[in-house]
Amino acid sequence: MPRKKPFSVKQKKKQLQDKRERKRGLQDGLRSSSNSRSGSRERREEQTDTSDGESVTHHIRRLNQQPSQGLGPRGYDPNRYRLHFERDSREEVERRKRAAREQVLQPVSAELLVLDIWEVYQPGSVLDFPRRPPWSYEMSKEQLMSQEERSFQEYLGKVHGAYTSEKLSYFEHNLETWRQLWRVLEMSDIVLLITDIRHPVVNFPPALYEYVTGELGLALVLVLNKVDLAPPALVVAWKHYFHQHYPQLHIVLFTSFPRDPRTPQDPSSVLKKSRRRGRGWTRALGPEQLLRACEAITAGKVDLSSWREKIARDVAGATWGNGSGEEEEEEDGPAVLVEQQTDSAMEPTGPTRERYKDGVVTIGCVGFPNVGKSSLINGLVGRKVVSVSRTPGHTRYFQTYFLTPSVKLCDCPGLIFPSLLPRQLQVLAGVYPIAQIQEPYTAVGYLASRIPVQALLHLRHPEAEDPSAEHPWCAWDICEAWAEKRGYKTAKAARNDVYRAANSLLRLALDGRLSLCFQPPGYSEQKGTWESHPETMELVVLQGRVGPAGDEEEEEEEEELSSSCEEEGEEDRDADEEGEGDEDTPTSAPGSSLAARNPYALLGEDEC
Structure with a gap:
């Protein structure tokens, strides 16, 4: 009798979907027409035109695809905003798997923990982002769509013609998602570029800065988000790095979940998962800084007094937990007007558009996936109005929210710009869905060569009979x-x-419990200066840190990291199996504050 083959969760879901379709009695003609349309679209997407007229075929991987029952009565495709990345070849995947088994991991030098924006994006090269071609109201919708498609294919041809697939990072190949960015930039008066403080250079494309501040003439606010996941000195160093290279930037430090400064630090509860379930959106650190930046930009052209009054109400009404980590989500509050923008309506662009129309300032939130755009909006509003998830591509189309009668927020889907970053770093940064990775072992090796994962998790080598004996480690x-x-x-x-x-x-x-923080150039040499900087002291107070953790406390926190990971129940196990991880918890969580306090997170030390 032949052995039974394992039946995966995905196969079971597919079986149930097929059963439901049969029960609904879908007509065969509808299925065939839907499949033919879907097949023709995929063939068109795989065909790319280069700038010199030659045709090149690029295999694109479509991620986060949802089950579809046809295009619907109005031609709406539920998968139009799914992520499109270049597919890795089978040979490349097998090569990386062999390397994960054979290559011995060695701690990297401090120089490899430095990220410079010039090495990542090479300003002035073809590593740009697709621009919306010129258009007019006299053009029909079909003409506009055709022109945008042609321009986008030319852009892809230039990028793939200049760099090989091994050098290029993952970047978005879906035109529909880029159209969302164009619409957000067109309708915004102020643009917020949200970045992750652990690796802000990864999330800061210089081409977008030049386009927003130059061609569009808009103010750009750089939000260094998740500041609770990095040491305060490193946060201040990154802030001054961007001020030095991009003087037109307005820089704001933000986190949606700062710790309660009145609650004593309890090392035994730093990494408890219950802390991550709290939703104290009104406690966000940064709304006051963002308001001051917007007041300086608008220069009195918009009345922002209602925003200041809202912040004062949120601060007065914020109720801190009882110290046990349990927090209650606020359900009541003034209604928030939400406008979903799912059509392709055209807006005037550039200088022709009226700024601050009707006395309302529109703030567009753009950035890479998983940098915390939706959490930032929830923190500004004071409660959950946007669904958040650690799965890239969760926000499918942009929405607008009226924070106050004179302030409108616009949330754009996460977009991945082309760069020369290692793809392993992109995976660790959360821009590529972890559940969709064919070969995750090299990303683990990339992480373990930069922070001591084996020591933090108290792992025992699989081949070691004596736990005290030294054995070389590989990613596998x-x-x-x-x-x-x-x-x-x-x-x-x-x-x-x-x-x-x-x-x-x-x-x-990704959650920050194994923290990998990168440094700006020259940070190691000036580390003492940054640690004693006045802004660092202010940030320590704002983050609720009463002082550096002692050695004994740090060791207890490392023990808690290993034990708390073991205590995570079936919730994380199910997320690993199904590949969703679609929680109502943000990636920037108060329980992740260990990243800035354990000795391994302070990258640049000799032992790292």
Whole structure:
């Protein structure tokens, strides 16, 4: 009798979907017409025209695709905003798997922890972003769409013609998502570029800065988000780095979940998952700074007094928890007017558009996936109005929210700009869906060579009989040791499920519980100066830090990191299996504050 093959969760879902379709009695003609339209669209997307007229075929991976029952009565495609990335070849995937098994991990030098924007984006090169071609109201919708499609294909041809796939990072190949960015930039009076403080250079494309401040003539506010995940000295160093290179920027420090400064630090609860379930949106750190920046930009042309009054009400009404980490979500409050922008209506662009129309300032929020755009809007509003998730591509189309009668926020889907970043760093930064990665082991190796994952998680080498003996580690060994510790087993042979373990480690890095922070150039040499900087002292107070943690407290926190990861129940296990991770919890969580306090997070130390 042949052995039974394992039946995955995805296969089971597909089986149930097919069963439901049969029960609904869908007509065969509808299925065939839908499939033919879908197939023709995919063939058109794979065909790319270069600038010299030659045709080149690029295989594109479409991620986060949803089940579709046809295009609907109005021709709406629910998958029009799904992520499109270039597909890795099977040979490249197998090569990386072999390297993960054979390559011994070595701690990298401090120089490799430095990120300079000139190396990542090479300003002035073809690593630009697609621009909306010129148009007029006399053009029909079909003419406009055709012109935008042609311009976008030419752009892709230039990028792929100048760089090989091995050098290029993942970047968005879906024109529909870029159209969302064009619309947000056209309707905005002020543009917020949200970045993750752990690697802000990754999320800051210089081409967007030049376009917004130059061609559009708009003010650009750089939001360094999730400041609770990095040491205060590093936050201040990054702030001055951007001030030095981009003097027109207005820089704001932000976090949606600062710690309660009145609650004593409890090392045993730093990484408890219950802390991540709190939704104290009114406690966000940064709305006051953002208001001051907008007041300086508008220069009295818009009455922002209602915004200042709202911040005062939120501060007065904020109720801190009882110290146990349990927080109550505020459900009541004034209604927030939400406008969903799903059509392709055209707006006047550039200088022809009336600024601050009807006395309302429109603030557009743009940035890469998983930098916290939706959490920032929730923090400004004071309660949850936008669904947040750690899965890239969760926000499908932009929406507008009236913060006050004179302030309108616009949330744009996350967009990945082309760069020369290592793809492993993109995975750790959360711009690529972890559940969709074919080969996650090299990303784990990239992480483990920069922070001591084995020591932080107290892993035992799979081949070590004596726990005290030294053994060389590779990325595969780390995944296998973590699978053994968590009890991840395969369904068929009950072997250690290293793939699931690798996904689990990457999620820990994404959530900030395994913190990898990069440095601006010259940070190591001037680290003492930044630690004693007056702004650092102010940030320490704002973050609720009463002082640096002692050695004994740090060791307790490292022990809690390992034990708390083991205590995570079936919720995380289900997320690993189904690949969604669609929680109502933000990636910037108060429980992740260990990132700025354990000795391994202060990158640049000799032991790292």
